[in-house]
Amino acid sequence: MQLIDVQQWRTLAAGLPHWHYQEAGGGSICRELLFDDFVQAFSFMTRVALLAERQGHHPDWWNAYNRVRIELSTHDVGGLTSRDLALAQAIDRAYLAMVA
Incomplete structure (x- = not known):
């Protein structure tokens, strides 16, 4: 799996x-x-946990009352990959569905 560097991220x-x-x-x-x-x-965290489990890819995250901070990287290869981007897109869709 190919790592995504800062130039590719831009x-x-x-x-x-x-x-x-x-x-x-x-x-x-x-x-x-x-x-x-x-x-x-x-x-929301429960919803994302189920999404992540289906993708076999799990976020690092923190929760404090009404805030959720999510960090994505592919630990197997030591950085950002397309798996993280796919999960980020799914998380964005889940968030919009919940707060819309």
Whole structure:
């Protein structure tokens, strides 16, 4: 699986405007999402957990009350890959469906 570097990310970033590239550790992308309350945030995390499990790809994430911060990288290869981009797109769709 091919790693995506910062130059490639700059080209791909338009499709994931809420995600931010982090160069440390081989590269990852992260996003922070806000919800009305803890229950909505936890419900979203449950939804994403099921998406991630189906893809066999699991995020690093943190939750504090109504905030969820998600960081994606492919640990097997030590950086950002197309698997992360696909999961980020699925996460974005799930978030829009929940807050729309």
